[in-house]
Amino acid sequence: MKNLKNLFLITLISLVATSCFQDEDDIIVSEDDKNQEINDFVWKGMNSWYNWQSDVTDLDDSKDDDNASYNAYLNQYTTPESLFNSLIYQTDVVDRFSWFIEDYIEQEQAFQGITTSFGLRFEGVQINTEGDVIIYVRHVADNSPASNANINRGDIINSINGTVLTTTTYNAAINGLYQDQVTLSFVSESDGTLTAIEDKSITAAVVSENPVFLTKVLADIDGKKVGYILYNGFRSSYNDELNEAFGFLKGQNIDELVLDLRLNGGGSVETSAYLASMIYENAGTGRFAELIFNSKQQDENDYYNFTNTLNVYNSNSEKTGTQSINRLSTINQIYILTSGNTASASEMIINGLTPYIPVKLIGSTTYGKNVGSITLYDSPDSDFLNRNTANSSHLNAMQPIVFEISNKNGESDYADGFEPNIAEVNEYDFWNNTLPFGDENEAVLKAALDDIRGISGRNTVTKPGNTILLKEPLTGNKFENEMYINADFLSR
Numbered sequence: 001m002k003n004l005k006n007l008f009l010i011t012l013i014s015l016v017a018t019s020c021f022q023d024e025d026d027i028i029v030s031e032d033d034k035n036q037e038i039n040d041f042v043w044k045g046m047n048s049w050y051n052w053q054s055d056v057t058d059l060d061d062s063k064d065d066d067n068a069s070y071n072a073y074l075n076q077y078t079t080p081e082s083l084f085n086s087l088i089y090q091t092d093v094v095d096r097f098s099w100f101i102e103d104y105i106e107q108e109q110a111f112q113g114i115t116t117s118f119g120l121r122f123e124g125v126q127i128n129t130e131g132d133v134i135i136y137v138r139h140v141a142d143n144s145p146a147s148n149a150n151i152n153r154g155d156i157i158n159s160i161n162g163t164v165l166t167t168t169t170y171n172a173a174i175n176g177l178y179q180d181q182v183t184l185s186f187v188s189e190s191d192g193t194l195t196a197i198e199d200k201s202i203t204a205a206v207v208s209e210n211p212v213f214l215t216k217v218l219a220d221i222d223g224k225k226v227g228y229i230l231y232n233g234f235r236s237s238y239n240d241e242l243n244e245a246f247g248f249l250k251g252q253n254i255d256e257l258v259l260d261l262r263l264n265g266g267g268s269v270e271t272s273a274y275l276a277s278m279i280y281e282n283a284g285t286g287r288f289a290e291l292i293f294n295s296k297q298q299d300e301n302d303y304y305n306f307t308n309t310l311n312v313y314n315s316n317s318e319k320t321g322t323q324s325i326n327r328l329s330t331i332n333q334i335y336i337l338t339s340g341n342t343a344s345a346s347e348m349i350i351n352g353l354t355p356y357i358p359v360k361l362i363g364s365t366t367y368g369k370n371v372g373s374i375t376l377y378d379s380p381d382s383d384f385l386n387r388n389t390a391n392s393s394h395l396n397a398m399q400p401i402v403f404e405i406s407n408k409n410g411e412s413d414y415a416d417g418f419e420p421n422i423a424e425v426n427e428y429d430f431w432n433n434t435l436p437f438g439d440e441n442e443a444v445l446k447a448a449l450d451d452i453r454g455i456s457g458r459n460t461v462t463k464p465g466n467t468i469l470l471k472e473p474l475t476g477n478k479f480e481n482e483m484y485i486n487a488d489f490l491s492r
Contacts (some may be wrong), residue, residue, distance in 0.1 A: 038396055039074040041378040042083050042100075048383055049376060050098075051401045052089035053294050059087055080396055093415075097369065097401050104375065104387070104397035111267065111484070112237045112315050113209040118182065118202050119144020120151065121263055124170055124470035125431045128192065133165040133470065134158050135174075136431040139232070139263055141209040145202040151184075154434035158194055159185035170470055180204050189432040208315075211235050211264075214438050215245040217252045221440075222453040227254035228445070230437045231275070234267030234345040236313045236486075239274060240323060243310060246278040247326040254330060258448050259349075260337040260437065262363060262427065266344025269372060269405075269485045270311070273304040274325060276352050279334055280306070281327035287408040288352045291372070291485070294402070300490050317486070333358040335448040338420065339427060340469075343367030348405060350418050355408045361420045362447045363427070368417035371401045373484045385487040399484070423447040428469045 046059055053059045064070040077083035081100040089095045101107045109115070119141035126133050135157040140146045158165055161183050163173040176182045183201040187194040211233035218226040227249040231242070249257070257279065266272075273288050283306040293300045312321045336342075336350060338361055347366050353359050376398040377390035390397075406412035425447045427434070435442040440449060450456075 034393060035078070035080065036071065036074050037391070038080040038378065038394060039077055039083050041380070041384070041391070041396075042080050042398065043074065043087070044380065045376040045378075045384040045398055046084070046087050046400060048296060049294070049374070049400060049402045050087070050089075051294055051371060051403065052093070052095065053296065055091065056087055056089055084398060095401060097371065098373065099399050101375070101395075101397040101399055103395045104377065104390075105395060107375070107397065107399070108317060109315075111235065112317065113207075113211060113233060113235050114315065115207055115209075116204050117141075117144070117207050118146045118177065118204055119207045119209070120146040120177065122157075122177070123428050123431075124165070124174065125428050126167055126466075126468040126470060127431070128466050131167040132158075132194075133167060133170050134187070134189075134194070134431060135160075135165065136428070136434055138427070138434075139213075139437075141207050142213075144207045144209070145205050149200050149202045151200065151202075153436055156187050156189060156194070156432065157184045158187045167470075209233075210241060211238055211267075212241045212245050215248055216438050217249070217254060218440060218449070221256070221449050224255040224452060225252060226256045226258060226449065226452060227252065228258045228260065228438055230260040230263075232263045233265065234269075234271040234275070236268040236271050236311075236317065237315045239271055239310050240312050242271070242275065243278065243323055243326055246328065250326045250328055250330075254328070256333070256335065256452055257328065257331050258335045258337065258445065260445070261342045261346040261349070262337050262339040262444065263341055264343075264346040265341055265367070266346055266348075266369070267484070269304060269345060269348065270489070272345040272348045272352070273307065274310045276349055277306045277308070277310075277325050278327055279349075280331070280353060280357055281329040283356050286356070289348060290406050290408075290410070291403045291489075292406070297402070300403075302489065331357075333360060335360045335362060335422075335451070337444050337448065338363040338366050338418065340364050340367055340417075344369045344372065347414060347418060351405075351407045351411065351414060354411075360422045360448070360451065361418055362423045362451070363420055363425055363444050365419045366414075366417040368415050370406075370412045370414050371404050373399045374402050374487065374490075375399055375484070385490065387487075403485070422451055426467075426469070429467050431467065 084100040088098055121139035122135045122137055124133055124135050137153055137155040139153055140151055160173040160176040163169050165173055181203045183199055185199050186197045188197055211231055213232055214230040216228050229245055276288050285305050287303055288306050289304045291302055308325055309322050310325050311319050312323055314320050350359055376384040377387050379386045379389040381389055404412060425444045427444055430443045
């Protein structure tokens with residue numbers, strides 16, 4: 001009778017909007033059941049799709065053969081995320097990229113550049129042997145709290161929430177940049193001396209950032225017209241803006257193209273194929289990239305080719321139309337500006353174009369990510385691919401690595417990143433002279449323009465000594481260096 005009563009109460013809770021029950025134990029049991037249900041989704045989704053499924057003992061197909069032992073296994077984990085983390089492959093290859101999603105609606109918005117943030121990109125630099133540290137502003141998103149506070153690229157910060165930055169305080173202090181509010185102390189620099197200017201307090205807000213940040217033509221670089229585009233993320237809802245930018249460059253009949261991917265951590269694989277198509281018309285509809293899945297999903301192995309049309313999406317990732325791609329036919333090589341933040345779909349551009357045209361890399365070694373992911377929802381009826389049929393009792397999802405990617409020639413060996421092949425120029429070495437993007441004298445861009453001019457050798461911009469780039473603590477966006485596909489790519 002007790003079990004029947006519990007079942008009756010749980011049924012009422014799910015059907016009635018407002019109810020008043022005294023037996024709180026029934027609610028606790030229901031939450032435990034819900035947790036186990038999500039754990040079941042985590043295991044089965046990873047068992048089906050995870051790139052290293054066959055290498056993870058706990059993902060063996062026999063794990064759920066016995067219901068009692070399988071349920072006991074799931075119940076060891078008090079949260080679905082802890083189960084997920086236990087299944088990450090860490091042996092021959094360390095999976096740095098898969099993650100658990102608490103709220104897939106928020107995640108989907110982030111993939112389209114909609115986040116709650118200050119709109120600030122930065123790097124921390126140790127500037128001397130005494131351990132003094134500054135943060136220089138790399139980029140400020142338009143219409144963001146940072147831009148509204150008149151914070152600009154090149155500004156220098158030496159204190160966060162009153163804590164002066166040193167090698168000792170940096171890791172703790174930097175967390176302030178991921179809170180709802182922060183106070184930043186700005187300084188100027190002269191001959192190694194920092195002088196206080198002012199403090200600014202900003203509050204995080206919803207920021208919708210257009211990744212196509214700057215497009216311009218430098219009209220006379222040794223008699224050549226050089227197109228420059230700063231592109232900060234492969235966000236499919238901005239495919240049409242990217243295409244418009246290339247329409248402008250195409251109309252200018254540029255002789256050279258400089259593609260600035262220093263801030264671009266990746267994004268949509270489909271959009272990466274579109275960008276490659278814009279860059280080089282002579283590739284026709286040849287092979288751009290091949291995606292290889294695990295042994296259980298071999299039917300999903302497929303290709304992205306260069307193409308003449310693209311899909312247009314709204315901010316909800318819904319297809320709203322198509323466009324003819326503006327494809328350049330006037331260039332026979334490409335300059336790509338890189339940094340340690342150039343990752344995933346950005347590296348896919350480098351790898352995918354290399355069999356077709358010379359790709360000249362200038363900047364710092366890229367991140368190194370030759371694998372990609374897909375969002376898995378709690379929708380077992382569709383092998384966890386259908387968001388519309390996902391379990392409505394929670395918003396948990398997963399973003400596991402599910403495929404490896406290679407170019408036309410089967411090449412994919414860039415897990416350590418791509419090294420600059422023309423000039424190594426570390427942007428952070430110029431922290432006290434960080435010029436605007438697109439400025440001909442900006443250190444990294446200048447190195448590309450010098451190569452176009454036929455000037456070889458090291459970059460001629462003077463840089464300070466004793467600079468060390470500090471690694472950012474793991475408090476930023478987990479999806480900042482991402483390469484993902486949409487479910488409609490599968491079984492097409």
